[in-house]
Amino acid sequence: MTNEHQVLIETEYQQLSNFINMTCKSLANIYSSACLSACTFLLASCGGNNAFDDANGTSSSDNGLSLKQLVVALKANKNPEKMLAEKESLEKYLSEKLARQVKVIIPTSSAAIVESFKNGTLDIGYLSSTDAARNLDDAAASILLIHLKNGNPHYNSIWLSLKSKDYDSIEDLKDKPVAFASHSSTSGFLIPTWDLSKRGLVGPQKALTDYFAQTIYGTGYVSAVEKVLNGEVEAAAVSDYVYKGDNKYLSDEQKGKLKIVQEQGPVPSHTICYRQSLSAADRDVIRQTLLGMNEDNPELRDKVFNGELVSVDPKEHLKITREALEVQNTLKP
Secondary structure: OOHHHHHHHHHHHHHHHHHHHOOHHHHHHHHHHHHHHHHHHHHHHHOOOOHHHOOOOOOOOOOOOOOOEEEEEOOOOOOHHHHHHHHHHHHHHHHHHHOOEEEEEOOOOHHHHHHHHHHOOOOEEEEOHHHHHHHHHOOOEEEEEEEOEOOEOEEEEEEEEEOOOOOOOHHHHOOOEEEEOOOOOHHHHHHHHHHHHHOOOOEOOEOHHHHOOEEEEOOOHHHHHHHHHOOOOOEEEEEHHHHHOOOOOOOHHHHOOEEEEEEEEEEEOOEEEEEOOOOHHHHHHHHHHHHOHHHHOHHHHHHHHOOOEEOOOHHHHOHHHHHHHHHHOOOOO
8 A cells, every 4th residue: 555545544534533523413414425435435546456455465363364454334324423433443343353454434325335345345344134135136245144133133114203293104194205214224215115015005106206295315314313303304214223222323302302103014134244255264254253242342232233143044034125125126216
């Protein structure tokens, strides 16, 4: 790596750190573009080779990992301050365990993740089951582990509205503006759309915009819920743990203004995927290191990955997701 590249990389992450000194409102406005810029720079600077020119280099370290640097992508689904804290904590944890440099990036584009897996600039990605299915279909990545939620490999999707609104079901939201967490969110888009289709509210002749007055897409759970809180939309589709869980996503004050309009599911839990070109030996080292979080750092594990990490049959885990994707492909654009 050249000194110029090193300076540019350090500058990108210093700029991200500086965001914490801004107001939450400013952070929300600039977070997506900043993270995407960082990811784009990483991809461009690698020139289609390994991340920082040495991701596939060899090493004689006792842990058996041949990578000199591990590049990990997390989902941009929380507020910027918490994402940055999790990024730094995970980098520190994995660096100590693997005796390697670890870079955690937070891209907002699913397309960038797929391309990064394909060209070898990304080693591990924390993805929704929707993104996992698409990466597997493109032969770009495979599932390494999943997380359990309350002991189950699935959870529910919910529609949230203001508590003061008189909405009791999805039928009450007809001709109203709504927000989805993102185009790639399973609980915040795919499963709610699947549910609408099963109810006959959307289909080959009925688009989402035929049923709702407007559909807006956020950059994650928090951004979608914020659109409800600020009155931009009447309801938002997100994961149930955003509202029912701890305050990792929403504060007590925010939750106090909201209510669940409807639940739907089940939603296959998020996945930790590895790029297909990663060697079996490296894959096993990384798997065992991540599984080790279950015992020696469950607090960090829960913050980053939302629950206990386990191995799973990828085909079985993605069964519902693939069924929902097939239905989605038949819907009127």
